[in-house]
Amino acid sequence: QSHLYQPFCGPPLNILTRLIMFIQLHFFLTVPEFTEFWCRLYGDTVGVWINGEYTIITCDAELVQQILGGINSKNFIMCIGNDHGLKELGMYQNAIVWNNDVSKWTLQKHIFQALNAHHKASMIAIEKTRQEINRIKISALKNNVLTVDILNAIRHITLAIILEVSLGIQLDSNKSQYLIDCIPDYFKAWKFFLLKPRFIWPLFPLQFFHHRRSILKFREEIQNIISILDPQSTIFLRQLHKNNLTDEVIQSILEMVLASTDTVSVSLYYTILLLTENKKIANQLMDSSDDSFLEVVLQESIRLMPVEPIIIRKSLDDCEISGIHIKARTNIVISLALLNRHQKWFENPLKFDPQRFIQNESSIALSVPMGHGPISCVGQHIAMVEMKTILFELFKEFIFTRMDETRPIIDTKTRWDIVQRPIIKEVLNLLPRKxxxxxxxxxxxxxxxxxxxxxxxxxxxxxxxxxxxxxxxxxxxxxxxxxxxxxxxxxxxxxxxxxxxxxxxxxxxxxxxxxxxxxxxxxxxxxxxxxxxxxxxxxxxxxxxxxxxxxxxxxxxxxxxxxxxxxxxxxxxxxxxxxxxxxxxxxxxxxxxxxxxxxxxxxxxxxxxxxxxxxxxxxxxxxxx
Ligand code: HEM
CATH class of the missing domain: 3.40.50.300 (P-loop containing nucleotide triphosphate hydrolases)
Structure with a gap:
């Protein structure tokens, strides 16, 4: 194996280990689980074999800073992913997510960034949250139930916000629910097509057709939305048309809805659960005169429960990172799930403790739940505006408690996959904060x-x-x-x-x-x-x-x-x-x-x-x- 390029430690990448890795990844483990398995065996940065290519997996915060935000960060703006899979998903050289055509991606990034300048985002977030609060209250009165499927409620709010901000439209509750249900299915399809090489798709015929149907369903729904849109109504739509991206409109809107809805919803869902467990912090949050504490509470919860547990990259050219030579087209998988819970980077890492970021502001940068550098989350500003507003409005109105408080949130069942999906959706008890x-x-x-x-x-x-x-x-x-x-x-x-x-x-x-x-x-x-x-x-x-x-x-x-x-x-x-x-x-x-x-x-x-x-x-x- 001496001829093999293996700059990082790890198992010898012979036929047997490659086969083991192949079987693990495609039959038993998700990527975050796979990463955890090898990092536990070999350390924070390990060389492995994914789909026929040398891949560095890491949860080393310093190396991650170098890759995402260091002087060579522009060398890491491509993502792993097989072209056939990306074509199935509609992502191949299209729209923003996983668009490996650098010039097209750059243009889309500018268009998506316009979202952050939306001066009414916070007002819209308040309005949509109040509307959902109204629905919760009506249901409490009508059905005499003081419980709420909180994740679904937040999904309705985040969807309503992004539809209004980016597309200037509102959907009724049934249509919103349909769209909300399309999103987790598209994520499952994403995971299937992106990482499984084409030659093994026939081994999973049922999954293959199911995922294809999910993609089609989502695209059809976006197409229905487009039919009611005024293409001049928002900056986002105007920019798409002005830049002659008419062909990419469906996928761009799909990705806007995809990237913005579940990320914020699942992050907030866990924040609320963590706050039910940490009443003192919840009260402190209600007492704060400005939103700086609210911000660190959110930073801490997305550190602990990163909704995107992995960041996947590929190097464009040969380069050096931390004195190590990295060849062109080397794959990199960053495990935020491991990094953010690593003793080396965070003291008492499993504790939900927003104070850690007040005492040591710079440690926020280590956790990178929204990525870092040129390809970081384009919606991070609006995401924070949304999360702060929704959380505050909900907490102002209600006190949430869990039905079963015996199981700590940190042990809650969650699917660490390409995105994090809660397995048990907790229905919370609610009481008016009155x-x-x-x-x-x-x-x-x-x-x-x-x-x-x-x-x-x-x-x-x-x-x-x-x-x-x-x-x-x-x-x-x-x-x-x-x-x-x-x-x-x-x-x-x-x-x-x-x-x-x-x-x-x-x-x-x-x-x-x-x-x-x-x-x-x-x-x-x-x-x-x-x-x-x-x-x-x-x-x-x-x-x-x-x-x-x-x-x-x-x-x-x-x-x-x-x-x-x-x-x-x-x-x-x-x-x-x-x-x-x-x-x-x-x-x-x-x-x-x-x-x-x-x-x-x-x-x-x-x-x-x-x-x-x-x-x-x-x-x-x-x-x-
Ligand atoms: C708490 C909420 C959110 C979290 C934790 C989050 C996290 C992330 C992460 C980790 C990435 C990948 C960065 C990378 O590959 O380095 C990303 C990318 C992205 N996010 Fe977010 N995100 C959130 C909310 C949003 C919102 C509200 C939008 C709205 C538009 C959004 C749009 C995007 C897009 C379009 C990308 C792809 C960027 C690109 O490829 O250049 N995200 N996000």
Whole structure:
């Protein structure tokens, strides 16, 4: 074997090892799995044999920097891939992805890059995310389910964004779903045709025809879209036509949809899963005043779960990298799946820890989940805009939890292939990131309704603070009556109640919570029983903090439960009001005070618990018309 060009270590590339590699790659392992197998045996950079050619496989971050972004990076702008396979896929010297015709690729790259300058991308991303949030809320109300197939929901959002930004169109939900389903199938076809040499296709006749059909299906759908397009409506379309790329329009649009949808969706899917597991980080993200933390959270999640686990290249000419001679047409497979989880480059690499990028900003560059250098991801800017917007909007609205939290995300089943495909698509539980507050006169059913909602929706309960305080101070209903005749003592009692209330509300800042009464009850009580001093409550920072919260109607939904005569029937447990007029007037005082403090509220004036629950749910999942 001495005549063989073998600049890197690895197994002797004799007939037997080549045959083993051939069988592994085409019958048993995906490329990332194959790479892992040989790197585990021989080290971070290994010479192997893929489809009759010497191939360097590597997860060495320094070598990767040299190849992708070093002085010879222009020598690595071609990709491995057999021409027959590329023709089947429609990629052969066509559009941008895997286009090995350098001048055509350069032109396409400029056209795709125009996407990044789209000044409305972030507004469109907000709009499309809000639309999907609306759909989730409608489904929650209609079907009474508080779960979401989150990956599919994100796929709808990312598809809608790219269709609007690049093609200026919108599709209805069914058509979008059809297109979304075409994408993973095209990726499977890509993997089949790109890496399997033509002579072995007949060994897989079923797969061959299935993949051909997938490609056709996707292309037909793109053609349908083209028939409704105005070719002048976006920069992307105008540029394609202006540069006489009319023949490439189908493939260019197909690749735009292909490259932009699942990449962002799968990356975000894992980010959300990782955040369900790391609640502190999720809360920190909601507290951040700018989007710099959001950005490192995303960088960290795409490091850990790179949606494109491998980068594949071929050298154009002979050159030197890190002092090693690399011959023209040498294949290179970079395993981001290995590199990004490598102890040598990242401390505690399996830990989801965005802080690593705050403490050491330069280490972001090592992980290259969007590639690096001349052929890096052309959509990386818009991808970040999309991911930041979608994540923030979704988290602002919902709290997501996994159904089965026992299995860590890092161990989640995923298919490391030419792109990463989740095997188990987790359906997440969702709760609105809101607080519902029940106030009103005594004995109107606040606690019963609060408990009923807790049992159905599983929120955090903040039960009546005043009652707990009474217990702590050994006060009962009779001593309370005496206390009410002493305005100073009542005032003191209400002051303490508000302080505790405010503290409890601080604790549930990011949660879905049910509040049985709030600081407002103390204000109304003080108005009634310590007429002279009650306004002093408004000098307390805690009171103002609480009132300010209750004014945020996207966070706090206030329900005033009105007295119903039927509630006056004694059940032998509750103390019931003895004076009906007083009872009603107490409820009216709540209304007046709510108005005085400019706090919006909903009125519950039915008795039936299910009807009450439905009023609350409608308000919780209120959506735009
Ligand atoms: C989190 C989201 C994304 C990730 C992780 C990602 C990752 C990547 C990676 C690793 C590459 C290969 C780079 C290489 O070969 O060195 C790539 C290429 C590409 N990406 Fe992305 N990408 C994302 C989003 C997008 C979006 C939103 C678009 C929208 C247009 C896009 C369009 C492309 C295109 C067209 C290429 C081929 C570039 C070329 O061949 O010159 N990507 N991406």
């Amino acid at each position: 607080k519902i507050v029940f106030i009103g006169a005594q004995s109107v059913g606040k606690t019963t309704l609060a408990n009923f909602i807790k049992s159905h929706m599983n929120g955090i309960m903040i039960s009546e603070i005043a009652r707990n305080l009474m217990e702590e101070l050994n006060l009962n209903t009779n001593t309370m009556k005496t206390l009410r005749n002493d305005p100073d003592k009542t005032f003191e009692f209400q002051t303490t109640t508000i302080k505790i209330q405010c503290e409890k509300e601080d604790e549930i800042e990011h949660e879905f919570a049910i509040l049985d009464r709030c600081a407002f009850d103390s204000i109304v009580c003080a108005q009634k029983f310590c007429k002279k001093r009650w306004r002093e409550l408004l000098d307390m920072k805690e009171t103002n903090k609480c009132l300010e919260r209750y004014r945020q109607k996207d966070r706090y939904i206030i329900f005033l439960i009105e007295p119903q005569k039927e509630c006056l029937e004694a059940d032998g447990i509750r103390s019931i009001p003895t004076n009906y007029e007083e009872w009603i007037s107490f409820s009216d005082s709540f209304k007046m005070a709510l108005k005085e403090f400019n706090i919006e509220f909903n009125v519950i004036n039915v008795l039936d618990i299910n009807q009450r629950y439905s009023i609350v749910k409608n308000a919780l999942f209120a959506h735009d018309a």
